[in-house]
Amino acid sequence: MTSAHQKRNNHPMKKNLVRFAAVGVVAAALVAGSASLANAASVPTGSKAGYFLIDSGSGDAVAAGSKLAFTKDVSGSPVATNTAFDNTKSFEAPADATSVATFIAPRGSEKTKSAWKAFADNGFQTSDAGKRVTFMPAARLSSQTNGDINGVKANGGDYSLGFAFLNNNGNTIASDAIYFTYITVTAGTGEWTFDTPSASTTTPTDSSNSGQIGLETTTVAAQDGALSLSVPANSKATLGTATLVNNQSTSTGTLPEFSVVDQRVVSAKGWSLTASVADFALSTDATKTISAAQLSTTPKVVSAKTDAAGVVAKAATVVGSAASSFSFAEAPVGSGVGTTTLGGDLKFVAPSNAAAGTYTSKMTLTLVSK
Amino acid sequence: MKFKQLAAATVVTGLALTGVLVTTAPANAEPVAGGLSLVGSDTLQDVANALTNGTSVGGSFVRLSANNATLGSFDAFGSSAIQTKPGGPFFGRPAGSGDGVTALSRSIDGANYSKNNISRAIAGQVDFARSSSGATVVDSGPLLYVPFGRDAVSYAYRGASDVTVPAEMATLSADQLKQIYSGDIKSIGGVTVVPVIPQDGSGTRNFFLNALYGTSGTPAAPAGAAGNPRVQENDASQLTPAAGTIWIVPFSAASWIAQSNGVTGVNTIANTSTQIGAIDGKAVVSGSGSSLSANSTGYNDTRFGRDTYIVAEYARTQTSSSKYDAGVAQMLDSSELKSLANFGGSPASAGPVKRKFGFLPPLNSTPFRAASK
Known part of the structure; x- marks a missing residue:
């Protein structure tokens, strides 16, 4: 590694920025993409x-x-x-x-x-x-x-x-x-x-190697005190450098953390959270799409940042057969009061016949009281 | 384990029934060393325990290892016999620096080591001796003395509860001390002073008496202390003055600091009526309570300051020898951060641990060879 690289490694902030920005989603173009990111230990x-x-x-x-x-x-x-x-x-x-x-x-x-x-x-x-x-x-x-x-x-x-x-x-x-x-x-x-845990030492400039999944949220009206969903503004999940597995572009990523706050201390009605994912569309040609079924989501409760009891993360969806709308997490009646921080792992497999490019989608989270 | 304990209990009962008090039966043993073993000095015992068993007192967690194994450091006091290596013989516990160097010498030459009425061959059972005193340089000697850190010897004193301790007690001169130990001065400020000395084999005792009397003409036990109790070195809880008296005993400043800082297993100086003196007014400690540190005024004194040592077999440090042991050599290499000889500044090295235990870097850091004992 060059000294310029090391110098960059001395700045952890930079590392984080780079990590969130670097992405690669799609098929054929990604072979070159992963080569240019070879130093991205x-x-x-x-x-x-x-x-x-x-x-x-x-x-x-x-x-x-x-x-x-x-x-x-x-x-x-x-x-x-x-x-x-x-x-x-x-x-x-x-x-x-x-x-x-x-x-x-x-x-x-x-x-x-x-x-x-x-x-x-x-x-x-x-x-x-x-x-x-x-x-x-x-x-x-x-x-x-x-x-x-x-x-x-x-x-x-x-x-x-x-x-x-x-x-x-x-x-x-x-x-x-x-x-x-x-x-x-x-x-x-x-x-x-x-391995020195540096971030990508070269920020990818080829936009064809980048893709983003935006997140949109909806919030139901508060019942019996406040039940709310809070997602940080401009949340983005980024999928990491793809590798070819059986000639299919495969990449993984992490869903940004978001939280459910349930202050209905008395009634403790419980809640359920569902997620729906739109089909992925090619940024340069919205008529070219990849089914949302190609994205698997593994919901997780971030226990270190959760003080609510009894919240259950639902089962992971499976690549290829993931429903576009699925149950993300649930607090049974009598539980879930307090803050629950949620996150998840993402895995995206592009079909081998998909055109190369940047695909985007949105995941919509819906919180409903029981 | 259960079996062992039952068996041991039976033995003790049997002895008690016959009315014989024997000190040779190994009671429940301490664990053996996983690798190299240390015995000897009480003064270096606590800091060696910390380094070998692991400690965070220096800022980071430091635990020495050699040959990919941890070390075992055995206290100077405890059960009468110890077993240092797996399957090895039980032998009399070396109680102090002199015993430690003797045990190391027997471990090297294979002759029997005798202590606590046990005489046994202990070849290969002792790798290092902790020694709070040096030795005469013998260029071809089989032992290698490697400086560990600098300590100072002063005196601890405690007055009985009915006594007002005269202020003069805090800064006795070397001459006064010599006369107290010779029996020529029997009181200070009108209060009877009772000089006591540590056990046989104590490096602190030998050093203190040598410092008072000079190497020629040092009495094995000075007249003033004749008939007075022998106490374990650096254990202020053994100062139990009778009404109307003050007891005085030589004491390692490093041990005093370590106990005050709360880094030792046992604190014997918590009783506020126990004090440490400044010989000729040269203080050995700075600070107070749990943030005590060594005071170079007393430590650098050429008469009462002392370099302490880790002693090992010289041949084991030489790559040309068939006895060469990379682990032994590494432990004695001061450039190795996690070695017995290191006195570095990094929190991940042995140096800050030694400081917390009241040691300063040795004045003379050059290892030397000496004869076996």
Whole structure:
């Protein structure tokens, strides 16, 4: 990576902006699109935010692309460099966390502690801002002394390196608060390389690689106090760089968070939320469309930002047969009072015969009292 | 585990019935070390425990590991016997720096180590000795002394509840201390002063007496303290002056600071009638309560300040030796952030932990070799 790239990585704000803007939805054109985004090492799926590696002695960023010795002493950081050892640049612990551990895990199994290859206890500190945090968790491979650290070194391979806030005596991840990056270990020597969680280093300029899904909302009249749906203005879900799977453009994205506020404390009538998705239309030729059935939605309740009890996220819809209107979430009678924050995962598969270009659609959310 | 406990209980009952008090039966053992082991000095015990067991007191979580395994540091006091390695022999617990270096020497040469009425071969059972005192340099010696941090020895004192402690007690001179320990001064400000010393094998005791008397002519136990109790070093709870008296004992400033900062397992100085003195008026502590820190005025004193050490077998640090052990070498390499020898500034290194436990960087950071003990 060039120094210009690294420089850019030092600006987390920029990273976020870029991540929200970068998109790719459609078929054939996306082959070129993904090539131009090859450097777009993003935060690995499942990591709550970027996990940077800094030199434990100096706080400098560990240069992207470096090959590190097995015992090289590096630490995790939410920012690319921290030479002042500012402990407010740390990972804030969720309230339900009772312990902390660093780990080396097979990719995709980060949230399953029993699958971790090697790990070690870490701890909480109090930041200068008075928050309970973990500061500079140990990212040195040889410090992961539990499990099979010798096997990691001897066999090498692709892993995730990170740390997690835990509860239930260290069995489970607390509030999905897990942070990691991808590493590759050389068998025998244990030397390793890592992904720096930079955002796309080149903002895509070819608009044919971009597509957006707008969101519209409707709000029902309040009953018995306020029952309301609030969606941030100009919400957009962006689908990430598409890859060709069986010659079909496949991309994934995340629905922006929105919330249902139910203050009907007395009656607690419950509510249901439905979503409808319009067919996707090509921006340059609205007569060319892709069925809304090609978008699968996995509704989710964001538990860390939800204080309402009893809300159930409904089942995911299936690509190819997704109904254009489906039930998103439900609070049965007697539940759902308070704030419920909702979100979801999106997956879009364009048919192989679809014309290349940017397609847009809208998801309309409707909140109804029971 | 349950089985073990039942068996141990039976043994104890049997002994009690016969009316014999034996100190050799290993009671419930502490866990063994997962990797390298440390024994020895009480003064370095708490900071070594923190570094080997993991601590956040330095700002980030720091836990030392060597050869991809954690280390085990064994206290100077506790049950009479310890087992340091899986399946290894139980042997008498080294109680202090001198014992620690002796045990390390027996671990190297394979001869029996004797302590607490147990005499046993302990080859390979001890990797490091914590030592609060140095040794005579012997260039070809088998031991390597690696500076750990700087401590100072002062004196702690406590007056009985019926005594008004004279202000002069806070700043006794080295001469006064020597005369107190020699039995030539028996009272300060009209109050009887009772000099007590730590147990045999205590590095703090040896250092203090050497500092008072000079290396030649240092009594094994000074006349003034003859007949007085022997106390565990750095344990102020053992100062129990009789009515009308003040007890005085040499005390590690680092241990005092660590206890005051609340980073040790046990705080023996919480009783406000226990104080730490400033020899010749040179203070060893700054601050108060849980934010106490080392005061370089006392620490840099050439007579009562001291560098402390981690001792290991020299050959194990040499890549040319068949005994070379990368983990041992790494633990003694001050450039390694998470090593016993490090005194860095990064919160992810050993340095800030040592500071929180009352140590300053060693005045002389050069390792040296010495004879076995």
